[in-house]
Amino acid sequence: MNVITAYLDTMFAAYPPSSRMLEAKAELHTMMEDAYTAFLDQGMSENEAVGRVITEFGNLDELAAQLGITAEIAPAAATQPNLVGATVRVAPAPITLDEAETYAHARRTTQTRFALAQALFVLSPAVLIVLSTLSAAGAIPFSSNASALIGVLVLLAFVAVAVGMLIQRKQQLAPFARITAGEFTRSGAVDRWARALATSAAPHRTTAQQIAIGLWILAIVPVLALSLLAPPDTSRTWIGVALAATLLMIAAGLFILLRSGGDASAAAALTQSHRGDLGDRDEKRSLVGVIASFYGPLLLAVYFAWSFIGDAWDSSWIVWPVGAVLFGAIAAGLRSWERYRADA
Amino acid sequence: MISADAIRGYVDLMVLSLLREHPSYAYELAQQITATTGSDYAIKQTTLYSAVKRLETTGLVTSYPGASGSGKARTYYRITPAGSIHLAQKVAEWRDTKSVVDRFVEGIEQ
Numbered sequence: 377m378n379v380i381t382a383y384l385d386t387m388f389a390a391y392p393p394s395s396r397m398l399e400a401k402a403e404l405h406t407m408m409e410d411a412y413t414a415f416l417d418q419g420m421s422e423n424e425a426v427g428r429v430i431t432e433f434g435n436l437d438e439l440a441a442q443l444g445i446t447a448e449i450a451p452a453a454a455t456q457p458n459l460v461g462a463t464v465r466v467a468p469a470p471i472t473l474d475e476a477e478t479y480a481h482a483r484r485t486t487q488t489r490f491a492l493a494q495a496l497f498v499l500s501p502a503v504l505i506v507l508s509t510l511s512a513a514g515a516i517p518f519s520s521n522a523s524a525l526i527g528v529l530v531l532l533a534f535v536a537v538a539v540g541m542l543i544q545r546k547q548q549l550a551p552f553a554r555i556t557a558g559e560f561t562r563s564g565a566v567d568r569w570a571r572a573l574a575t576s577a578a579p580h581r582t583t584a585q586q587i588a589i590g591l592w593i594l595a596i597v598p599v600l601a602l603s604l605l606a607p608p609d610t611s612r613t614w615i616g617v618a619l620a621a622t623l624l625m626i627a628a629g630l631f632i633l634l635r636s637g638g639d640a641s642a643a644a645a646l647t648q649s650h651r652g653d654l655g656d657r658d659e660k661r662s663l664v665g666v667i668a669s670f671y672g673p674l675l676l677a678v679y680f681a682w683s684f685i686g687d688a689w690d691s692s693w694i695v696w697p698v699g700a701v702l703f704g705a706i707a708a709g710l711r712s713w714e715r716y717r718a719d720a
Numbered sequence: 721m722i723s724a725d726a727i728r729g730y731v732d733l734m735v736l737s738l739l740r741e742h743p744s745y746a747y748e749l750a751q752q753i754t755a756t757t758g759s760d761y762a763i764k765q766t767t768l769y770s771a772v773k774r775l776e777t778t779g780l781v782t783s784y785p786g787a788s789g790s791g792k793a794r795t796y797y798r799i800t801p802a803g804s805i806h807l808a809q810k811v812a813e814w815r816d817t818k819s820v821v822d823r824f825v826e827g828i829e830q
Binding site: 410 | 723724746747750751762763764765766768769770773774777788792794795
């Protein structure tokens with residue numbers, strides 16, 4: 377309920393508080409309260425009800441004539457392309473509230489698929505790890521080669537399914553390419569709507585973050601427990617299974633975190649500032665992406681190489697905590713470098 | 721799903737036709753419209769509120785303080801005689817509009 381009040385306060389903040397304005401605000405507040413109560417009675421959660429009420433709010437510009445306020449015109453959209461030289465950049469068209477809502481809806485519905493695909497990427501080497509460690513220890517009746525073949529096939533299948541999901545999602549989001557690329561001029565109404573959307577999604581997102589971080593911290597437990605508590609022979613046999621459990625926990629955390637991020641990412645895309653040099657930003661984003669995508673497999677390779685070649689199953693688990701801290705440092709370093717480059 | 725632009729001119733007609741039955745308040749009107757249109761058209765609260773205020777300014781409806789079924793204070797709207805005449809005109813206009821557009825739509829496959 378506080379979110380609804382805060383939303384209306386934000387929407388009306390841009391206008392002087394005349395008596396007609398206060399009357400409109402009070403009556404819209406009553407309408408939203410009634411709708412909120414009705415949604416709760418229908419069995420929606422508080423977050424869902426607030427989200428629906430805000431989605432159905434509409435646009436204050438519609439009230440311009442009744443309230444004696446001038447409808448907002450996006451600052452740059454008034455540029456007349458005919459009056460200025462052809463070399464002058466014309467600001468891209470602003471997005472309408474309808475477009476923004478459709479986009480947010482599409483992001484929300486495709487988000488589960490996106491989260492599942494990322495989790496599948498993380499999980500893909502699990503079977504390979506389990507089978508190769510078990511066969512190396514002689515615990516299953518497969519040769520190392522057969523185990524490796526099955527493991528690699530499963531890995532490829534996971535990756536193929538995940539890539540398929542991402543392509544399907546990309547197609548569903550294709551109509552919104554202009555929004556994703558930031559090719560629009562921001563407008564007050566859409567900005568306020570996007571901020572309210574992010575606010576209403578925040579509590580749910582915080583819970584998801586807490587669960588995910590909890591899972592990631594606990595993810596080290598299977599490997600750690602096996603290495604420290606079990607006798608060396610047992611730990612050598614089962615280390616792959618423990619590692620797969622770790623991957624499963626990391627993947628579960630990633631899924632929970634990413635699935636909750638639909639509204640927040642939509643709001644972020646809608647409130648991004650338009651920038652002339654889009655290519656530059658894409659390049660920066662891909663730099664972090666490239667490092668993140670090879671870092672995980674690299675760490676896995678180091679872990680296996682050290683463990684197998686050095687026969688160091690007892691101590692090689694240290695790769696994981698050290699690797700995690702190192703990645704944090706690398707990411708922080710990259711971010712500050714990017715900020716420095718953006719300021720320069 | 722009908723776009724907000726396509727139906728904009730006829731929100732006044734919807735509100736007046738609902739108020740012809742009995743006086744009502746904004747949320748109840750929104751709910752009745754949603755119940756009637758189903759998934760074909762979702763009315764925004766600002767759209768409905770601006771329609772009601774426009775009708776009030778032009779004297780087609782009047783407002784008075786009342787209480788909802790659950791006893792809460794709500795601003796009620798009642799159709800005026802001028803509103804009833806306007807509604808009849810809008811209905812006639814809609815029939816003509818529909819008939820004209822239909823002549824162009826006829827024979828076009830979906």
